[in-house]
Amino acid sequence: MPYISLDEHLPGITGLLEYRQDTAKPIRELTQILLRGDSTLTQGERELIATLVSSKNQCKFCTAAHTAAADLLLGESETCELVKQDYENAPISAKMKALLAIAALVQQNGKNVTFEAITRAKEAGATDMEIHDTVLIAALFCLYNKYVDGLATFTPSNPEFYEKLGERIVNLGYNRPKYGFDEIKKQNESLIQSIS
Amino acid sequence: MITHEKWFNTLFHVLSRETQPSLKTHNLKMAHIQLPEGVAGIRSLVMFRPDTGKPLYERENSPLSQAERELIAAYVSFRNSCVFCSMSHAAAARFLYKDEKQTVDLALKDYQSAPIPDKLKALLSIAGKVQTDARTVSAEDVQFAKSFDATDRDIHDTVLIAAAFCMFNRYVDGLATLTPTDPSAYEQMGERMGTLGYVLPNKQ
Numbered sequence: 090m091p092y093i094s095l096d097e098h099l100p101g102i103t104g105l106l107e108y109r110q111d112t113a114k115p116i117r118e119l120t121q122i123l124l125r126g127d128s129t130l131t132q133g134e135r136e137l138i139a140t141l142v143s144s145k146n147q148c149k150f151c152t153a154a155h156t157a158a159a160d161l162l163l164g165e166s167e168t169c170e171l172v173k174q175d176y177e178n179a180p181i182s183a184k185m186k187a188l189l190a191i192a193a194l195v196q197q198n199g200k201n202v203t204f205e206a207i208t209r210a211k212e213a214g215a216t217d218m219e220i221h222d223t224v225l226i227a228a229l230f231c232l233y234n235k236y237v238d239g240l241a242t243f244t245p246s247n248p249e250f251y252e253k254l255g256e257r258i259v260n261l262g263y264n265r266p267k268y269g270f271d272e273i274k275k276q277n278e279s280l281i282q283s284i285s
Numbered sequence: 286m287i288t289h290e291k292w293f294n295t296l297f298h299v300l301s302r303e304t305q306p307s308l309k310t311h312n313l314k315m316a317h318i319q320l321p322e323g324v325a326g327i328r329s330l331v332m333f334r335p336d337t338g339k340p341l342y343e344r345e346n347s348p349l350s351q352a353e354r355e356l357i358a359a360y361v362s363f364r365n366s367c368v369f370c371s372m373s374h375a376a377a378a379r380f381l382y383k384d385e386k387q388t389v390d391l392a393l394k395d396y397q398s399a400p401i402p403d404k405l406k407a408l409l410s411i412a413g414k415v416q417t418d419a420r421t422v423s424a425e426d427v428q429f430a431k432s433f434d435a436t437d438r439d440i441h442d443t444v445l446i447a448a449a450f451c452m453f454n455r456y457v458d459g460l461a462t463l464t465p466t467d468p469s470a471y472e473q474m475g476e477r478m479g480t481l482g483y484v485l486p487n488k489q
Contacts, residue, residue, distance in 0.1 A: 093440055108441065109441065109445075111345045118340040148419075148420075196455075198366070198455070199457060199460075202317065202460075207317040221318055224456060224459040225334075225456055228452040228454075228459060231452055232451060234419065235415050235419035236419075238419040238422075239411075239414075239415040239444040239447070240422075240440070240444050241422070241424070
């Protein structure tokens, strides 16, 4: 049970973002710019950064949701799984490995990012903007993970829920849906009921 | 009584000592990416990428006072050893606590014995757990805060402020932004935050 009173049909971050739409707006905007805006990193690569950080923070809700989004964007589920297990040996570019290494250091503490880690990324062809975005995405997901777990939001256990959520994140992005959450609540109600 | 200058120096010393050795060789002189020269901390990042900076600079209303919120921000930043954020938000909190500005330094040193309300102590303990590992915030911690009349909104805002500063601290330190070593620089920042709030820097 969440520590504060949230809509029971909006698990994880969604209920929190609806609870306070004023604070949600800039968080949503920032996420939309970073994960869906123009970038030399693909959307799939950016979702991999979000997933790795969430997985290192052991946030089940965010890890499952962003794994689903990354899988959809990459068109397969093997890469994301391997990135979570051991990104240094995952089938990704040398640049992505270096950027994920920076994200993993940011997850621990920003101070842990070394000159060497930055040099490695730059030598693998990473631009200043890509390094900036990697650090900010990693930092932003520390916010999300702590927000979601610090208030003990509901984490559904059925994979179908995250498949639907992943589709929504990929197709609609991170802005608040124009028509609100009524439809989604109904969908979630049946999804959540199907497991209980 | 501790003077602010003395406490600042102690805090700065402790924080700098806790950081990796590369702080001395790289961080204080050179950021990890090409940021505007001479601009410190978060402002240099917001100038580097203004579109992501805009949502980062928004501040909303809260049932907690501005002074209390700045204290939570400073406390979390202190725990993350982020010199820039802890110094600047401690300065903002001092400015907002006005005649009782020593409260801020006492709370940062040991909030349990500081002259602050029990509710704020309970909220700071939740913020501390969010900083370490948010999964450790327990139902008892929340119940304890509620026993001092903390509302859902107080608890929500505490967790979100703590989580947000875990983001800001990582952003500022992860890119090794410029960290001023002169206490008066932070005093000015604190006053600006306390009066103008979070104003986006002008374009260069």
